[in-house]
Amino acid sequence: xxxxxxxxxxxxxxxxxxxxxxxxxxxxxxxxxxxxxxxxxxxxxxxxxxxxxxxxxxxxxxxxxxxxxxxxxxxxxxxxxxxxxxxxxxxxxxxxxxxxxxxxxxxxxxxxxxxx
Amino acid sequence: xxxxxxxxxxxxxxxxxxxxxxxxxxxxxxxxxxxxxxxxxxxxxxxxxxxxxxxxxxxxxxxxxxxxxxxxxxxxxxxxxxxxxxxxxxxxxxxxxxxxxxxxxxxxxxxxxxx
Numbered sequence: 001x002x003x004x005x006x007x008x009x010x011x012x013x014x015x016x017x018x019x020x021x022x023x024x025x026x027x028x029x030x031x032x033x034x035x036x037x038x039x040x041x042x043x044x045x046x047x048x049x050x051x052x053x054x055x056x057x058x059x060x061x062x063x064x065x066x067x068x069x070x071x072x073x074x075x076x077x078x079x080x081x082x083x084x085x086x087x088x089x090x091x092x093x094x095x096x097x098x099x100x101x102x103x104x105x106x107x108x109x110x111x112x113x114x115x116x
Numbered sequence: 117x118x119x120x121x122x123x124x125x126x127x128x129x130x131x132x133x134x135x136x137x138x139x140x141x142x143x144x145x146x147x148x149x150x151x152x153x154x155x156x157x158x159x160x161x162x163x164x165x166x167x168x169x170x171x172x173x174x175x176x177x178x179x180x181x182x183x184x185x186x187x188x189x190x191x192x193x194x195x196x197x198x199x200x201x202x203x204x205x206x207x208x209x210x211x212x213x214x215x216x217x218x219x220x221x222x223x224x225x226x227x228x229x230x231x
Contacts, residue, residue, distance in 0.1 A: 003160075004160075031217070033217075033219070035219075035221075040223070041223055042120070042122075042207060042221040042222050042223040042224055043161075043207065043209075043219070043221040044221075045218050045219055045220070045221075048217050048218070050217075055216065055217075056216045056217065056218050058216075058218065059218065091161070093161075098217055101166070103166070103217070104163050104166065105161075105163060105219075106163070107153075107160045107161040107162075108160065109160050110160075
């Protein structure tokens with residue numbers, strides 16, 4: 001079956017521009033997570049969704065970052081007025097739900113963002 | 117504060133050697149989950165194991181084994197008889213069980229297994 005997909009796979013933008021990153025979770029997965037992976041760093045939690053609601057947004061680095069999820073499926077991470085320090089790989093993961101073994105996360109291939 | 121430390125940035129071993137990847141965590145929560153993930157070269161993160169803090173039994177899965185020691189806040193991962201296909205970046209992660217599904221990841225250990 002299809003895994004988690006993310007688009008675009010690569011994005012180059014100029015400082016100050018807005019970008020939208022998309023995540024398509026595995027069909028039927030109710031939980032969705034966004035992470036940022038900078039060079040030489042681990043994964044930095046950004047936000048997670050249960051259904052369409054985001055119980056924990058504490059990882060969003062600033063108010064330039066926002067995310068939404070509609071229809072319990074696709075999620076979009078938006079970065080406004082991009083800065084060079086936003087350059088990273090943005091990873092999305094989904095899980096069946098948040099119970100026990102069904103919490104296992106399946107990761108997408110990531111979107112590599114470069115801000116010039 | 118919640119923190120996961122993987123002090124080994126990179127390890128190189130020769131095929132068939134055993135290798136242990138260290139993971140030390142900090143949390144004030146009394147219950148939590150610990151995880152290991154594998155990220156192959158140019159590949160996606162793959163889940164390896166989930167361990168509840170109540171369960172201190174070691175686990176073995178084929179050539180992989182995990183040693184959880186609550187007393188030292190460590191959750192180390194050993195690969196026995198390593199193979200070239202084990203070459204990857206391995207991440208340890210922590211999730212408290214109270215109120216959030218926010219995962220705390222370590223910075224990863226890059227394992228290179230040489231033929």
